[in-house]
Amino acid sequence: xALVHAFQAYFRILxxxxxxxxxxxxxxxxxxxxxxxxxxxxxxLVRAPAAQSAKDxxxxxxxPPQLLAKILQTLTRAGILVSHAGANGGYAxxxxxxxxxxxxVIRAIDGPLFITSCITIHGTCDLHGTCTIKEPLRKxxxxxxxxxxxxxxxxxxxxxxxxxAAALAGGLxxxxx
Amino acid sequence: xALVHAFQAYFRILxxxxxxxxxxxxxxxxxxxxxxxxxxxxxxLVRAPAAQSAKDxxxxxxxPPQLLAKILQTLTRAGILVSHAGANGGYAxxxxxxxxxxxxVIRAIDGPLFITSCITIHGTCDLHGTCTIKEPLRKxxxxxxxxxxxxxxxxxxxxxxxxxAAALAGGLxxxxx
DNA sequence: CCCATCTACGACCACATTGGTCTTGCTTCT
DNA sequence: AGAAGCAAGACCAATGTGGTCGTAGATGGG
Numbered sequence: 117x118a119l120v121h122a123f124q125a126y127f128r129i130l131x132x133x134x135x136x137x138x139x140x141x142x143x144x145x146x147x148x149x150x151x152x153x154x155x156x157x158x159x160x161l162v163r164a165p166a167a168q169s170a171k172d173x174x175x176x177x178x179x180p181p182q183l184l185a186k187i188l189q190t191l192t193r194a195g196i197l198v199s200h201a202g203a204n205g206g207y208a209x210x211x212x213x214x215x216x217x218x219x220x221v222i223r224a225i226d227g228p229l230f231i232t233s234c235i236t237i238h239g240t241c242d243l244h245g246t247c248t249i250k251e252p253l254r255k256x257x258x259x260x261x262x263x264x265x266x267x268x269x270x271x272x273x274x275x276x277x278x279x280x281a282a283a284l285a286g287g288l289x290x291x292x293x
Numbered sequence: 294x295a296l297v298h299a300f301q302a303y304f305r306i307l308x309x310x311x312x313x314x315x316x317x318x319x320x321x322x323x324x325x326x327x328x329x330x331x332x333x334x335x336x337x338l339v340r341a342p343a344a345q346s347a348k349d350x351x352x353x354x355x356x357p358p359q360l361l362a363k364i365l366q367t368l369t370r371a372g373i374l375v376s377h378a379g380a381n382g383g384y385a386x387x388x389x390x391x392x393x394x395x396x397x398v399i400r401a402i403d404g405p406l407f408i409t410s411c412i413t414i415h416g417t418c419d420l421h422g423t424c425t426i427k428e429p430l431r432k433x434x435x436x437x438x439x440x441x442x443x444x445x446x447x448x449x450x451x452x453x454x455x456x457x458a459a460a461l462a463g464g465l466x467x468x469x470x
Numbered sequence: 471c472c473c474a475t476c477t478a479c480g481a482c483c484a485c486a487t488t489g490g491t492c493t494t495g496c497t498t499c500t
Numbered sequence: 501a502g503a504a505g506c507a508a509g510a511c512c513a514a515t516g517t518g519g520t521c522g523t524a525g526a527t528g529g530g
Contacts, residue, residue, distance in 0.1 A: 140319055140399075140406050140437065144489065150426050169505065177425075183490055189507060202498025203504040218433075222317075229317050248354075249327050252449050256395075256440060260317070263436055272429050321518065346476065360519055366478060378477040379527025 146225045148179050149187045153196070153221060154272045157213035161273075167199075167206030187225060194224035213273070219264035229261055323402045325356050326364045330373070330398060331449045334390035338450075344376075344383030364402060371401035390450070396441035406438055 152173050159168055170188050174181035188207050191197045196216055197207045209216065223229060329350050336345055347365050351358035365384050368374045375387045386393065400406060 140317055140403070142317055143487090147426070150430075154426060167505095171505085180490060182492080185506075186490095186508085192506090199506060200498085201496075201504090201506045203502095204499065205497085205505045207506090226317070249324070249331060249449055252444065252451070253327075256444065259440055260437055263433060267429065267433065272426050274429070320516090344476095348476085357519060359521080362477075363479085363519095369477090376477060377527085378475090378525075380473095380475045381528065382476045382526080384477090 142222055143226050145183070145187050146222045148177075148184055149191060149221055149225045150218065150269075150272065151177055151179075152184060152188060152207075153191070153209070153213075153216065153269045156197075156207065156209050157269050158273055160209060160213075167204070167208045169206040172206070190225055191221065194220075196221060196224060209269075212270070214268045214270035216269045217265045218267040218269070218272075219261060221269075222264060229264075230257060319399055320403050322360070322364050323399045325354075325361055326368060326398055326402045327395065327446075327449065328354055328356075329361060329365060329384075330368070330386070330390075330393065330446045333374075333384065333386050334446050334450055337386060337390075344381070344385045346383040349383070368398065368401055371397070373398060373401060386446075389447070391445045391447035393446045394442045395444040395446070395449075396438060398446075399441060406441075407434060 155173050155176060156168055159166075170185040171181050173188075174184040188197060188199070192199045192207065196210055198210045199205070199207050219229070332350050332353060333345055336343075347362040348358050350365075351361040365374060365376070369376045369384065373387055373393055374384045376382070376384050396406070
C-alpha cells in the first residue's frame with residue numbers, strides 16, 4: 117500500500133518535471149462535457165429522467181462547478197442538452213444517448229475540428245498558398261471526424277472494464293486514406 | 294447560386310469574428326516539419342541526394358528560417374534526418390521517404406500523442422481517478438495513431454490534385470472502435 | 471589557413487489559449 | 501417571498517506557441 121503511494125508520488129513528480137506536452141489533445145472542457153453527458157445518460161436510465169443540477173454533476177466528478185456550469189450552458193445552446201431553471205431544475209439530454217455523437221459534443225465545446233492550421237472552414241490555406249500538404253492531411257482530418265462521429269454517448273456507458281458489445285455493435289469503421 | 298455566395302460570405306464573417314478556435318489541431322511546427330520532409334523527399338528524387346540547407350527550404354515555403362532550423366534539428370535528433378554541417382551542408386532524409394511515417398514526425402516535434410488530458414504517459418488519469426471516459430477515448434486515440442502511422446512522407450508526394458494511387462496503395466485501414 | 475557557410479543550442483520574448491473564478495441577473499418551484 | 505438553479509459576461513493566472521537573437525562549433529573551398 118505504501119508502495120502504491122510512493123509510485124503515485126513519483127509519477128506526480130515526473131509529470132511536474134515534464135508537464136506532458138500535449139499533441140493533438142482535446143481540451144479539458146471537452147473531457148468534462150463528455151463526462152457530464154455520460155453521467156446524465158446513466159442517471160436517465162436509473163431513475164425517471166429528472167434533471168440533474170450542474171453542481172451535482174460537478175461534485176460527482178470533483179470538477180469545478182462554475183466551469184462545468186459554463187460547459188453545460190454551451191451544450192444547451194448547441195441543442196445537446198435541455199435546461200430547466202429554478203428549484204429542482206437542471207440539465208437533461210435533449211435526445212437519446214445513442215443519438216448524440218462524441219464529435220458533436222467536442223465540436224460544440226472546442227469549436228470546429230481541424231487537424232492542421234492549413235485547413236480552414238472554407239478549405240483555404242493561410243500559408244500564402246504555398247502549403248503543399250493540406251490535401252493529404254485533409255483526409256486524415258475527415259477520417260478522425262468520421263471516427264468521432266461513430267461514437268455516441270451511449271457507447272461511453274459500458275458495464276465492465278474491457279469494453280464489450282457496444283464497441284462491436286458499431287463494428288469496424290473503414291477509413292480510406 | 295447567389296445563395297451559395299451568401300453562405301460563403303457568412304462563414305467568412307463568422308470566422309473573422311471568431312478567429313477559428315482550433316480543436317484537435319497539430320502545431321504549426323509539425324506542419325512545417327512535414328512540409329520540409331516532403332520537400333527533401335522530392336529533391337532527392339530529382340537530383341542526386343545532396344543535402345538541402347534549412348535556409349533553402351525555408352525560402353521555398355516562406356516560413357521563418359530560424360524556426361525551421363530548430364524544427365529540423367529536432368527531427369535530426371529523432372533520427373529522421375541526417376545533418377551535415379559546414380559549407381554545402383544541410384539536411385537529408387535518414388531513410389527512404391516511404392519509411393518515415395507522419396506519426397513519427399508529429400510525435401518527434403509535438404511530443405506524445407494523447408487525445409485526452411485523461412491519458413498520460415503512464416496511462417493513469419489525473420482526474421483523481423474519477424474519470425470514466427478514458428477507456429473509450431483511449432481507443433480513439435489508438436485509432437488516430439494507427440491512422441497517422443499508415444501515412445508516410447512518400448504518400449505526401451502526389452502528382453495530381455486528386456490524390457490517386459498512393460492513397461489506394463495504402464488500402465483501407467480498418468479500425469475497431 | 472582562414473573565411474564563408476551551415477548546423478547546434480539555449481535564452482529570450484510577445485501573444486493567444488486554457489482553465490478557472492467572480493459577479494450579476496433572471497427563471498421557477500415551494 | 502425566497503431559495504435553488506440557469507445564463508452570461510468580465511476578469512485573471514498559468515501555460516503553450518510561434519518566433520527572434522546570439523553564440524559556439526563543424527566543414528569545405530580558395
